[in-house]
Amino acid sequence: MSRRRGVTITILVLALCGAALLLLVLGEVVAVGWPELGAGFRAGPADLRPELFNTLYMVGAALVLSVPPGLLAALWRTEERAPRLLEDVAGLLSSLPSVTIGLGLFVLLIATSGWPFSRAAGILALTAMNLPWVTAASIPVLRQVGESRRQASLALGASVWATAVRVVLPEALPGLVAVAAVGAARLVGEAAALLFTAGVNAPARFNWSPWDPGATLAIRLFRVGTESPHLNAQAMAGAAGIVLLLFTLVLLGVAGVLQRYLGRRAGVMDGTGRPGG
Amino acid sequence: MSGEVMLETSDLSVTFYSQAALRSVSLSVPTGTVMAVIGPSGCGKSTLLRVMNRLAERSPGARITGAVYLHGENILSRDTDLSHLRRRVGMVFQQPNPFPFSIFDNVAYGPRLAGERRHEVLRDTVEASLRQASLWDEVRGKLRRPALSLSGGQQQRLCLARALAVGPEVLLMDEPTASLDPVSTARTEELIEELKHRYTIVLVTHNLQQAARVSDYTAFLDRGILVETGPTPVMFTAPRESRTEDYLTGRLEG
Ligand SMILES: Nc1ncnc2c1ncn2[C@@H]1O[C@H](COP(=O)(O)OP(=O)(O)O)[C@@H](O)[C@H]1O
Ligand SMILES: [Mg+2]
Numbered sequence: 001m002s003r004r005r006g007v008t009i010t011i012l013v014l015a016l017c018g019a020a021l022l023l024l025v026l027g028e029v030v031a032v033g034w035p036e037l038g039a040g041f042r043a044g045p046a047d048l049r050p051e052l053f054n055t056l057y058m059v060g061a062a063l064v065l066s067v068p069p070g071l072l073a074a075l076w077r078t079e080e081r082a083p084r085l086l087e088d089v090a091g092l093l094s095s096l097p098s099v100t101i102g103l104g105l106f107v108l109l110i111a112t113s114g115w116p117f118s119r120a121a122g123i124l125a126l127t128a129m130n131l132p133w134v135t136a137a138s139i140p141v142l143r144q145v146g147e148s149r150r151q152a153s154l155a156l157g158a159s160v161w162a163t164a165v166r167v168v169l170p171e172a173l174p175g176l177v178a179v180a181a182v183g184a185a186r187l188v189g190e191a192a193a194l195l196f197t198a199g200v201n202a203p204a205r206f207n208w209s210p211w212d213p214g215a216t217l218a219i220r221l222f223r224v225g226t227e228s229p230h231l232n233a234q235a236m237a238g239a240a241g242i243v244l245l246l247f248t249l250v251l252l253g254v255a256g257v258l259q260r261y262l263g264r265r266a267g268v269m270d271g272t273g274r275p276g277g
Numbered sequence: 278m279s280g281e282v283m284l285e286t287s288d289l290s291v292t293f294y295s296q297a298a299l300r301s302v303s304l305s306v307p308t309g310t311v312m313a314v315i316g317p318s319g320c321g322k323s324t325l326l327r328v329m330n331r332l333a334e335r336s337p338g339a340r341i342t343g344a345v346y347l348h349g350e351n352i353l354s355r356d357t358d359l360s361h362l363r364r365r366v367g368m369v370f371q372q373p374n375p376f377p378f379s380i381f382d383n384v385a386y387g388p389r390l391a392g393e394r395r396h397e398v399l400r401d402t403v404e405a406s407l408r409q410a411s412l413w414d415e416v417r418g419k420l421r422r423p424a425l426s427l428s429g430g431q432q433q434r435l436c437l438a439r440a441l442a443v444g445p446e447v448l449l450m451d452e453p454t455a456s457l458d459p460v461s462t463a464r465t466e467e468l469i470e471e472l473k474h475r476y477t478i479v480l481v482t483h484n485l486q487q488a489a490r491v492s493d494y495t496a497f498l499d500r501g502i503l504v505e506t507g508p509t510p511v512m513f514t515a516p517r518e519s520r521t522e523d524y525l526t527g528r529l530e531g
Contacts, residue, residue: 081337148374152436155330156387156443157364166386167376 026245033238040239045230048217048243050202055216055247057208058119058198059187062126067180070134077135078142079150079164087139093132099192101128106196119214122198126187134183141175142168174259181255185248191218217244282346283308283477284329284447289343291324291333291501298324300501301343306447306494311469311478313492313509315485316524321501322481323371326449329479330366331359347447364391367445371452373432375424375439380416383424383435387443402442410438411468430461437468448478455483466491485525489513497521 040048073090076082105125109115145168153163169176198214200223215223217240224230225237285305291298299321306312314322327333328345331352344351352362364387375383384403385393393399403420407413412434416427424435433453440448450469454462469478469491482488488495489509496506497520505512505521516522 146374148370148372149376151332151335152370152374152376152439153386154335155332155363155368155370156390156439157360158386158390159360162390166390171377 029238029241029245031238032234033236033240033242036232036235036239037242040236040243046232046236046239048220048240050204050206051215051217051220051240052243052247053206054119054122054198054202054214055188055218058122058126058214058216059184061119061123062130062187063180063184065123065127066130067134067183070131071138071176073131073135074138074142075164075168077139079160079168087136090132090135090139094129094136097192098125098129098190099195101125102193102196105193110197116211117197117199117201117213118211119198120210122194122214122216123210125193125197126190129190129193130183130187133186134179137179137183138172138176141172141179144175145171174263177255177259177262181252185251188216188248188251189218189244191216191222194219195222217247281308282306283348284479285346286325286328287344287346289325289328289345290341291321291328292338292340293336294338295340297501299328299498302498302501302503304496304503304506306477306479308477309473310493311473311480311491313488313495314479314481314498315483315488315495316498316504318483320498322498323451325498326368326451326479326481328353329447329449330363330368331357332368360390364443365445366447366449367440367443368449369433369437369440369451369453371455373429373436373456375427375432375435377423377425379421380424380427380435381420384438384442386439391443403438406438406442407435409441409472410434411464412438428461430457430464433457433461433465434468446477448472448476450478450480452481452483454487462487485513497524499524 036046039046073082073086077084077086102125105121105128109121109124110117115121149167149171150163153167154160158166194214194216198216198219200215200219201213202215202220203209203212221237221240221244224233224240228236230236282305285303287303289302290300302321302325304312304325314325316322324333328341329352333339334341341353343353345353347362347365351357376386378386381403384406385399388399388402393402404413407416412431415431416422416435424432427435433456437453454465457465466487469480472478473491473493480488480492492509494506495509495512497504497512497516497518499520505516505518507517512521513525516525
């Protein structure tokens with residue numbers, strides 16, 4: 001057996017072991033949570049719907065608040081040649097432990113300014129996490145757009161920003177969708193930054209108020225799994241885990257489909273984003 | 278030929294991070310003529326073109342001194358409107374670089390940028406530009422197809438049509454046939470002959486025969502220095518400088 005093949009086989013075996021381990025762990029979550037999954041969608045102590053709603057609400061709002069400015073900052077760096085410092089700072093901030101962001105906002109908003117543990121505070125924490133991350137993750141995606149197309153656009157009299165909107169963004173769109181989706185998945189799974197900001201409770205009755213408590217699925221999983229007095233607490237945590245996993249899978253799946261669709265459409269799209277002709 | 282000067286560089290120097298790319302180049306291009314720029318690779322040909330539409334200053338570390346006059350107006354001045362300048366001075370690059378849009382949208386890109394929204398006007402401009410680039414017969418009825426589905430030679434003519442659609446006075450062509458097969462190259466050369474009645478053309482080429490065939494004037498650059506310039510027939514038969522003669526006879530390649 002050649003050395004090359006030996007290496008390939010070793011890698012394959014390791015990958016299979018890793019996949020098996022992951023399946024085992026995920027299978028365990030599913031097995032534990034399965035009996036309580038139905039209860040998660042009925043009124044009662046095991047009801048997951050308030051946390052599911054909070055997750056959608058807060059992650060959605062945080063994406064709206066963080067993706068456009070993050071993308072703008074990335075464009076500023078790649079198209080307007082903003083100082084390298086911007087990229088370094090975004091990279092640094094996005095690798096801070098998220099628990100420190102939660103703690104900082106807790107001190108600033110809740111301990112000092114009297115905010116309640118709330119969806120609003122949680123949204124700010126998620127936004128603070130995602131903004132630098134989107135900036136740092138978008139920069140390489142924008143850089144992949146060929147410099148030759150940028151120059152073609154400029155040579156036709158387009159400004160740098162017109163070039164960004166008509167040439168760079170359409171070409172980078174599939175990659176940017178992936179950035180947004182992975183960012184969203186990170187936020188969906190986030191617990192540390194939300195413990196001190198959104199709090200560990202969900203509102204008893206459905207409402208849209210940003211000042212109500214904002215426990216998400218990930219927080220519920222953590223809380224119920226570690227400190228609930230319920231006899232079937234593990235099963236309830238498992239149910240939250242199943243919904244969390246499904247949520248993330250659906251999110252990434254939809255993003256993948258959208259990405260492929262946009263990638264295929266790119267060949268016939270014009271600079272204004274409409275199919276032209 | 279009116280004898281009027283369209284484009285003129287005066288004492289033009291360009292450095293990239295203090296590496297000289299052009300050294301004090303003074304060159305004038307008469308209106309309605311084809312000026313071929315020849316010289317060994319790395320001698321500054323592309324840089325010269327890219328100063329003429331002010332793309333060179335985008336490169337990190339670029340420093341440009343001297344002047345470039347378009348109709349007597351210094352385009353290097355601070356208050357030049359770059360969009361306006363680049364609509365007057367079009368460019369075709371060495372590698373075809375169509376946008377990943379449809380054929381139509383590629384050619385309509387410039388007019389749309391300039392604010393044209395009327396479909397009939399855009400359609401007429403697209404057709405006229407594609408005809409001028411002698412691509413119309415091959416793509417009529419297929420304008421919604423992706424530009425990237427065209428062959429290399431067709432893509433280069435599409436890029437030419439895209440530049441023409443903006444209505445330039447000057448065309449800068451940077452080795453436009455370098456990546457094309459001999460048939461496409463011959464076609465492009467014929468095109469240049471036709472276009473010179475309407476545009477002033479600066480053609481960078483590596484191909485001396487091409488320079489001899491299509492240009493009225495030739496400029497020979499070597500290591501950033503303009504060694505010699507003059508009417509093409511004179512340059513090719515009786516160059517004044519020995520360096521020019523060496524290059525033309527193939528003793529100075531590199
Ligand atoms: N963007 C740039 N940054 C640094 N050096 C450059 C850049 N563009 C060109 N140069 C240098 O300037 C010189 C002239 O380049 P260029 O104009 O591309 O030559 P040519 O087109 O004749 O081959 C070369 O030495 C090249 O390395
Ligand atoms: Mg060159």
